[in-house]
Amino acid sequence: MNAIVEFRRLSMEYTTRSGRSVLALDDINADIGENEFVTILGPSGCGKSTLMKIVASVIKPSSGEVFFEGRPLTAPTARIGMVFQQPILMPWRNILENVLFPIEMMGKSTKAHEAEARDLLKLVGLAGFEKAMPYELSGGMQQRAAICRALIYDPKLLLMDEPFAALDAMTREELGIELLRIWSERKKTVMFVTHSIQEGILLADRVIVMTARPGRIATSIKIDLPRPRTMNMVSTHEYGRYAEEIRSLISGGAQIAAE
Amino acid sequence: MPPNKVPYARLRRFLQGNFAAVLVFACLLTTWELACTIGKVPQWLLPAPSKIVSALWGARDMLPIHVATTTFEVLMGFSFGVLVGVPLSILIVLSPLARKVVYPILVVLQSVPKVALAPIVLVWIGYGTESKVLIAAMTAFFPIIINTSAGMEAVPKELLELSRSFNSPSLKVFWKVRLPFAMPYLFSGMKVAMSLALIGAVVGEFVGSDRGLGYLILTFSSTMNTPLVFGAMALLAVLGICLFYLVSLAERVFCPWYQSGGEKERYI
Numbered sequence: 001m002n003a004i005v006e007f008r009r010l011s012m013e014y015t016t017r018s019g020r021s022v023l024a025l026d027d028i029n030a031d032i033g034e035n036e037f038v039t040i041l042g043p044s045g046c047g048k049s050t051l052m053k054i055v056a057s058v059i060k061p062s063s064g065e066v067f068f069e070g071r072p073l074t075a076p077t078a079r080i081g082m083v084f085q086q087p088i089l090m091p092w093r094n095i096l097e098n099v100l101f102p103i104e105m106m107g108k109s110t111k112a113h114e115a116e117a118r119d120l121l122k123l124v125g126l127a128g129f130e131k132a133m134p135y136e137l138s139g140g141m142q143q144r145a146a147i148c149r150a151l152i153y154d155p156k157l158l159l160m161d162e163p164f165a166a167l168d169a170m171t172r173e174e175l176g177i178e179l180l181r182i183w184s185e186r187k188k189t190v191m192f193v194t195h196s197i198q199e200g201i202l203l204a205d206r207v208i209v210m211t212a213r214p215g216r217i218a219t220s221i222k223i224d225l226p227r228p229r230t231m232n233m234v235s236t237h238e239y240g241r242y243a244e245e246i247r248s249l250i251s252g253g254a255q256i257a258a259e
Numbered sequence: 260m261p262p263n264k265v266p267y268a269r270l271r272r273f274l275q276g277n278f279a280a281v282l283v284f285a286c287l288l289t290t291w292e293l294a295c296t297i298g299k300v301p302q303w304l305l306p307a308p309s310k311i312v313s314a315l316w317g318a319r320d321m322l323p324i325h326v327a328t329t330t331f332e333v334l335m336g337f338s339f340g341v342l343v344g345v346p347l348s349i350l351i352v353l354s355p356l357a358r359k360v361v362y363p364i365l366v367v368l369q370s371v372p373k374v375a376l377a378p379i380v381l382v383w384i385g386y387g388t389e390s391k392v393l394i395a396a397m398t399a400f401f402p403i404i405i406n407t408s409a410g411m412e413a414v415p416k417e418l419l420e421l422s423r424s425f426n427s428p429s430l431k432v433f434w435k436v437r438l439p440f441a442m443p444y445l446f447s448g449m450k451v452a453m454s455l456a457l458i459g460a461v462v463g464e465f466v467g468s469d470r471g472l473g474y475l476i477l478t479f480s481s482t483m484n485t486p487l488v489f490g491a492m493a494l495l496a497v498l499g500i501c502l503f504y505l506v507s508l509a510e511r512v513f514c515p516w517y518q519s520g521g522e523k524e525r526y527i
Binding site for chain 2: 056057058075076077078080082084086088090091092101102104105106107133134135153
């Protein structure tokens, strides 16, 4: 499998206001394969979000390199899509206009992409809400629209930073399954940050488990559950094994950090 | 979920809320009226509401010019406040240097009471309407600047990161994201600014004028015509309320998302 993202000896060091330096990411080496669905799992403070921000070129690493499609990442690129914890739709634009926002910002014709935007909205179950305003939609529906906004310019890589964390448990499961459906229809590489072990396993081809302070990759586990995935897989023996392995890794890491 | 899913409950709440307000207001007026009549309070000290109304009615021919003058001064002052305030706040947000230079000056300007500045303004540009407009504008523009720049800076970090990831020019990000995002902030600034512009205009008229509701208050109080002093005050209050609602109405038209039920946090 071709790697679309490569992390090479990546470290990120912050200096806090009190002048203490904190190692947020320590010697990260990993490859993300093309069209792979990778979840990044770890306790809070393990630098998951920092890692995502580096890939998004929002912040620069202290040392090491990130390659995207074989070239070093230097500036933000429209080949990478982003979905955040909050939908952050623009309240003055209707849903269709929100989805078309990236197209507009790239200076392309929104007319030419309108059909595509409508298709995407249909794909996520928001057909008929094109003219609705964000505040008329539930949190889950807003997040669906935000996913459409990330897909409209057809990025190769989708960065999702705890996209369902602000939703209730039921909506969250539903959207997870739906995301997989979308992913299988429009092949993309997905990097998905979560701190839910269940979400991490059920969505992923591979789980990258991180430990906190300093943020390190503990291991990377290939998930061999059959696709399409369903919520029922939670009760299978294989799922239980994965969950236990990951849980022990995370709590083990926490113990080391506490010493 | 559509905000008006339960129209009857909303309607009932609206009526209940306003009914109480009207009732309390009517009670206050009645108490005032009765206290003046029964207590035989002299009219030059505290006129009864009915006397104020009849005094206003008696002066109905000479009032319009004064109401129009003050309204004009307030609206012009307000408009200048917005026209100067919005570009200045844009400058402050876009350029850290401008911020460093402009902000202290603004704070100094704001710290000087406009009442103290008013006589100088009159000396500089005269006795006419222009001086009142300038004083109103000076009083009004501060909340515009503060609110608009705060609004443009309150854009969620992620939204800016997202906007920049398309390599679009920062002017476009500003025009498409920051400015519309600041609209509700601008409007709440404008609500304050409108009230302040009214104060500014009246202050200007107090210092020196021959027209306007402030001028009327000054003239009538010097002749002990207290009912008309109160009358002019009532007109000022009505004017202030109308102008405030004018801004509210504009807000509802231009940022309907902001009005819809305090759920701002959820979708931003």
